[in-house]
Amino acid sequence: MEKKNIEKLLERGYDFDIRAAFEKAFEMFSQNAINCVAYSMLILSVQLLVATYVPELTLVYSIFLFPALVGGFFLVANKISQGDAIVYPDFFKGFQYYIVLILINLVGQVLVALGIMALIVPGVYLMVGYMFSFLFAIFAGTDFWQSLELSRKVVHKRWGKFFILFLLLLVLNILAALPALLGLLVSLPVSAFVIYNVFETVTEGAYEEEE
Structure with missing residues (x-):
């Protein structure tokens, strides 16, 4: 995927099916449920340990560890989409990026926070707009600023429609967190898979033009 192909994609426009993205995400999860749950449990366990015993490092965790862990879900989603077999170490390949x-996480959070402090609306706009930033960095090889800007332009x-998707994912994870956080073991990977599926649909034309 090249940046020039994405620019052409933006000129043409695109569409995506939210329901189809969720259905495919649950299917992807069901095919690899054990690995997905185990990885989600690891993420939540580390987060809870940090929040409980060293709460002053919670922000450090969210900035310096969480992004690579989330990136692992996107890489696994890509392998599943390509029909490749998944092994547990695949989830940790986000650390390659x-x-x-x-x-991306640090700069994006700062910009979102500034937007919220300013008039709230700009912050919400950017929060939704940066939904694809990790994926562009991983699958298009763009740097942090290009990833943020490409994501914002595409969204x-x-x-x-992306705002609706954002709200649906937010509600899903809030409801999943209610039963002692156990539902997050499913909602975390499913949410990542939904975002990946939409990204794959939206950028399909960019891959086609590259060929």
Whole structure:
């Protein structure tokens, strides 16, 4: 995937099916449920340990560790989509993109926070707009700023629909967290798979043009 192909994709426009993205995500999860749950349990366990015993490092965890862990879900989703077999170590390959994911997360959070402090709406706009930033860094090889901007530009074309998707994922994870956080073992990977599926649909034209 090249940046010039994405620009052409933006000129043409695109669409995606939210329901289809969720259905495919649950199917992907069901095919690899044990590994997905085990990895989600690891993420939640580390987060709870940090929050309980060293709460002052919670922000450090969210900035310097969580991005690479989330990136692992996207890489696994890609392998599943390609029909490749999944093994547990595949989830940790997000650390291959460690620096760029940290920069995306850090800069993105700062910009979102500034937007919320300003008028709230700009912060919400950016929060939704940066939904694909990790995926562009991983699958298009863009740097942190290019990833943020490409994500914002792509999402901007159908921002209203992405906002609906964002709200659905937010509600899903809030409801999943209610029964002692256990539902998050499913909702975390499913949410990542949903975002990947939409990304794959939206950027399909970019891959086609590259060929």
